Amino acid sequence: MTQRATGQRFRQRKLSTKQNLPVLREHEVEQLQDDDATRHIPKVETGVEKGEEIEHHLQAVISAAQAAAQGGGTVAQLYIPTPDAVQSKLQYEDLYPRHFTQPATYIRFSSTVEDTIGVAYCMTIEDAGWLKAYNQKKGKSVHCPEDEFEECMNFFEETSQTKQPYATVDNAPVLSYEDLEAEFDETISESARRFAKDIYSHWKNQRLLKNNRPLLPSLKFETNLETDDSDPYVCFRRREVRQVRKTRGRDAQVTEKLKKLRKELEEARFLMSQVKRREFMIRDQLAMDKQIFDQRSAVKEIKRKLGVKESDEELLINQKPPSKPKQKNEQAAIRRELPGGHRPPLTRPDGRLVDSDLVYLDDQLAKKQEAIDGFIEENLMKHQKWNVGWVDKTWRPITPPLEQPASKSDFRRVFTSSQLPTPPASVSDDEIGDTISVHPRKQLEPRRSTRIRYATPPDDVPYQDQTRYRRRVGRGGRQMIDRRGVKRQKLEPIEERILDRYKYDGDSSEDEEVYPVDWTDNLHIRYRIMIERQGDKQHAQVAAQNRRAIENHNRSASGHLLPPSNPAAAAASA
Amino acid sequence: MAPRENSHEPSGTPVPVETGYATLATLRTGVKAYVEKEGGLRKAEILNQAVRGGHLKFYVHYEEFNKRLDEWVSTDRIDLTKPVEWPAPEKPEKKKAQAPKKDVPPRPDQKNLKRSRSKLDREISATPSEATSVNIPGKAPRPSKAGGKENKEIVVTSEVPDGSTPKPEDEEMDLVDVQDAAAQAKAAAPENFSREEEIEKLRTGGSMTQNQTEISRVRNLDKIQMGKYEVEPWYFSPYPIDFVDSEMVYICEFCLSYYGEVTSFERHRSKCTLLHPPGNEIYRDDNVSFFEIDGRRQRTWCRNLCLLSKLFLDHKTLYYDVDPFLFYCMAVRDEHGCHLVGYFSKEKESAEGYNVACILTLPQYQRKGYGKVLIDFSYLLSKRENKLGSPEKPLSDLGLLGYRAYWQEVIVDLLIEDKVEANIEDIGAVTAMTTNDVLHTLQNLNMLRYSKNQHVIVLTDAVIEQRERQKAKEKIKGKRNIDPEKLIWKPPVFSAASRTWNW
Numbered sequence A: 001m002t003q004r005a006t007g008q009r010f011r012q013r014k015l016s017t018k019q020n021l022p023v024l025r026e027h028e029v030e031q032l033q034d035d036d037a038t039r040h041i042p043k044v045e046t047g048v049e050k051g052e053e054i055e056h057h058l059q060a061v062i063s064a065a066q067a068a069a070q071g072g073g074t075v076a077q078l079y080i081p082t083p084d085a086v087q088s089k090l091q092y093e094d095l096y097p098r099h100f101t102q103p104a105t106y107i108r109f110s111s112t113v114e115d116t117i118g119v120a121y122c123m124t125i126e127d128a129g130w131l132k133a134y135n136q137k138k139g140k141s142v143h144c145p146e147d148e149f150e151e152c153m154n155f156f157e158e159t160s161q162t163k164q165p166y167a168t169v170d171n172a173p174v175l176s177y178e179d180l181e182a183e184f185d186e187t188i189s190e191s192a193r194r195f196a197k198d199i200y201s202h203w204k205n206q207r208l209l210k211n212n213r214p215l216l217p218s219l220k221f222e223t224n225l226e227t228d229d230s231d232p233y234v235c236f237r238r239r240e241v242r243q244v245r246k247t248r249g250r251d252a253q254v255t256e257k258l259k260k261l262r263k264e265l266e267e268a269r270f271l272m273s274q275v276k277r278r279e280f281m282i283r284d285q286l287a288m289d290k291q292i293f294d295q296r297s298a299v300k301e302i303k304r305k306l307g308v309k310e311s312d313e314e315l316l317i318n319q320k321p322p323s324k325p326k327q328k329n330e331q332a333a334i335r336r337e338l339p340g341g342h343r344p345p346l347t348r349p350d351g352r353l354v355d356s357d358l359v360y361l362d363d364q365l366a367k368k369q370e371a372i373d374g375f376i377e378e379n380l381m382k383h384q385k386w387n388v389g390w391v392d393k394t395w396r397p398i399t400p401p402l403e404q405p406a407s408k409s410d411f412r413r414v415f416t417s418s419q420l421p422t423p424p425a426s427v428s429d430d431e432i433g434d435t436i437s438v439h440p441r442k443q444l445e446p447r448r449s450t451r452i453r454y455a456t457p458p459d460d461v462p463y464q465d466q467t468r469y470r471r472r473v474g475r476g477g478r479q480m481i482d483r484r485g486v487k488r489q490k491l492e493p494i495e496e497r498i499l500d501r502y503k504y505d506g507d508s509s510e511d512e513e514v515y516p517v518d519w520t521d522n523l524h525i526r527y528r529i530m531i532e533r534q535g536d537k538q539h540a541q542v543a544a545q546n547r548r549a550i551e552n553h554n555r556s557a558s559g560h561l562l563p564p565s566n567p568a569a570a571a572a573s574a
Numbered sequence B: 001m002a003p004r005e006n007s008h009e010p011s012g013t014p015v016p017v018e019t020g021y022a023t024l025a026t027l028r029t030g031v032k033a034y035v036e037k038e039g040g041l042r043k044a045e046i047l048n049q050a051v052r053g054g055h056l057k058f059y060v061h062y063e064e065f066n067k068r069l070d071e072w073v074s075t076d077r078i079d080l081t082k083p084v085e086w087p088a089p090e091k092p093e094k095k096k097a098q099a100p101k102k103d104v105p106p107r108p109d110q111k112n113l114k115r116s117r118s119k120l121d122r123e124i125s126a127t128p129s130e131a132t133s134v135n136i137p138g139k140a141p142r143p144s145k146a147g148g149k150e151n152k153e154i155v156v157t158s159e160v161p162d163g164s165t166p167k168p169e170d171e172e173m174d175l176v177d178v179q180d181a182a183a184q185a186k187a188a189a190p191e192n193f194s195r196e197e198e199i200e201k202l203r204t205g206g207s208m209t210q211n212q213t214e215i216s217r218v219r220n221l222d223k224i225q226m227g228k229y230e231v232e233p234w235y236f237s238p239y240p241i242d243f244v245d246s247e248m249v250y251i252c253e254f255c256l257s258y259y260g261e262v263t264s265f266e267r268h269r270s271k272c273t274l275l276h277p278p279g280n281e282i283y284r285d286d287n288v289s290f291f292e293i294d295g296r297r298q299r300t301w302c303r304n305l306c307l308l309s310k311l312f313l314d315h316k317t318l319y320y321d322v323d324p325f326l327f328y329c330m331a332v333r334d335e336h337g338c339h340l341v342g343y344f345s346k347e348k349e350s351a352e353g354y355n356v357a358c359i360l361t362l363p364q365y366q367r368k369g370y371g372k373v374l375i376d377f378s379y380l381l382s383k384r385e386n387k388l389g390s391p392e393k394p395l396s397d398l399g400l401l402g403y404r405a406y407w408q409e410v411i412v413d414l415l416i417e418d419k420v421e422a423n424i425e426d427i428g429a430v431t432a433m434t435t436n437d438v439l440h441t442l443q444n445l446n447m448l449r450y451s452k453n454q455h456v457i458v459l460t461d462a463v464i465e466q467r468e469r470q471k472a473k474e475k476i477k478g479k480r481n482i483d484p485e486k487l488i489w490k491p492p493v494f495s496a497a498s499r500t501w502n503w
């Protein structure tokens, strides 16, 4: 019976493999004398070859198992008899020394058998006999060790394999010693070469005994002769060999591949040679620098000797220039690139440079930034002064009364981490509301006490990139949150190990732990809106009144909005 | 005449069997005679004969016994008082298939003695056997199929037919012997595999198993020495042909290199530095380690492993190379190194969804519960891959029993956990077993029944009792469990190029 038939049988009986079947114990199901289902269940295929399925011992075990499964009581454990495995008489400890120590981590290993077995040729008993006799004959002065012997034999074997790959087929004669000697290379050591000639005679005899076939027993690989297929000793055929079809397209494909490979290799080679050239040039440059330095110090010495009172500056132009006014500094920077160029020497009595005189780029940039910020601030103030007493009618006509026109301070800073300090020593209940609420108008006021203290914003982030919020109140009390520079934090969970790494970093005390908080998270936004609202209630009421006033004025009979015409209302918002 | 014993023969195709009485001189390859085995007489087929240790011996295969019990018997164990079955007359053209020998230079060694002796025997016996067959009248030449068996003869025993005209190979010769029940199964199947098809199937399918017809029938190695043990091989394995003369073949426990004599082996051991299977350890617990080895990267080692395992796996084929397989090798550790206990091979990509190609516990470690650990591990890998798996067929007898025991244990354990309902596909999904294997197991244990107009799964008392007995035994003996936590492994991915470009 085939598996397919089994499936059909069940389909007729509507057994679905997807359907849940009740799991019952034997006593829960009625014992049918003639169990229809089981009787009609065909025998399941075992997966064993039919010829073997009927084998005596297998059948015995299967029926014993069957009997056990059917509740036939205790059945003696049956085994399929197998030939023996017995303890070997060889001295295991001698053959396999205790060399293994288990590493703490799982072993990773990629060396091959060839890498680990040393010289492939292993002496036979005949070899051992010959070598013993040879060493005895030669006396103690020239003793040929086993390793050298095997090295030679291995070299002869491998060389004849490469020089006469078909020796077994075409009955080629055994290679002469001269032929072999000509092939000596790094695979045969000097110490082994000393014995090569003597060992050759033994090797030749062995080869002759074997009809010039390899001495080491080897597997039979395919020879692509007809006899291969019926020869059970031929093994490990390559799967691809038969598949290769010679087509022009395939040839072209292979050519292309090889061309590409070659091109890439050449590119890599070129890159390497360029790198090499660069490194040489750097070396030359360093040598040059050193020479310059040496010569300068020589000049200095001469100057000292001759009593020249001139400064040594020009000798040291490769050093960091001393601090100077800005423009000069820039000139100096230019001059620095032109060694040998002249510039007014900065004289110091001892002719040496002092660190405090150095100008740092950072300081300069900070100064510059400061100047720019100051300039902007100044202009802003100027504009505000100019605008005092004026109403900007061009401002979006139907906008409800505005808070302070957009200025930089209108956006509130948001920080990506907050410190949760120990609660303030004493905070009265009525204070809490105030302290939590952060009113934009009060921003400039010093905070009396804080529940959430913000860290200073990172200095290295430019203003534009800092995360900031602005709240605006729209019509009908709508609150609008403008966000700027919001960067969504990565949603992927922070790896515990990374957190761990920073756990004891920094000097904050335990109760001032920094909790990473996603401030762009809706929950937090809502929370901030809430605390904002509490402190904002009063203002909101005022704003609502204003809005109502505007709406009353601006709404025509048809209900359409008109541009604000009430200067009072507009002024109130200003 | 002796009654027909081989009841498994197809009744529809009566195969004429010539019987008669034989003498030692007329016994030859192909003859079926009664041989004393385990205190009784059992019909056995003579597969080879040779002079071993100064005595004529016959290599016999007992009917209905596994090939691993085939053996050399002395003449006194053959009962010639009972009639024997004569083989079908040889067809001359068949001989061509018997691997012509080109390398038989005259040299006086044991092997040659064997050969010439066997040749001699044949020549002598040829006439009497013909004579006997005349006893049965009306016996026309058999259907050529019946002669197919000769193809299974091993080369070592074959001789060069003198002056026989080579004819084109008989097509039918490639079909399996009808007498063989295996062949019967094949014949019943829609496809009749020709040899070429078989090989093609092997090549494209990446299968590691092979039809019986391909396999040499006489063990070529008498004994192997490996680690602390001497082991008797079970089947033929294509080790170097020189080894047929060796009393013992020595196999290095770590690199699995093979040596025909102890001197070479000892020299090898003094140089070999390998201490564990040459791959990455992917699993380690208190008992065992598993190493993952890529057939392409460790070609020599994997070939050595395949040669070794072929000694114990009948259906394994070494026809093609090891490149498309990964080998998961289980080892036990001590101060000497990691000793190979067993392994399973797995196709890098199996079209049929097999999660195991070949699986073997080395004989010296059998019956210690390692087989189940191997199977369990193979399913653990399938779970990691989010795949269902099943072992490649055909299974060996030991393989079948091992898998059945594992399947039963896993499924019964799952159902016993207070389950009220179960569905076959879910059981498969949890255990990484195919639906078919789940069904197979349930049916085999008589757990799938029909009650009150619906199918039910019955946890039978017998099954529960069996499981409890097993658990009690495990408590005493200790159970080797695979701990999934200790597997550090991601399913390897192979690019198309690495599978096809063979360098």
Ligand SMILES: [Zn+2]
Residues within 6 Å of the ligand: A117, B252, B253, B254, B255, B256, B257, B268, B269, B272, B273, B274
């Ligand atoms: Zn080794």
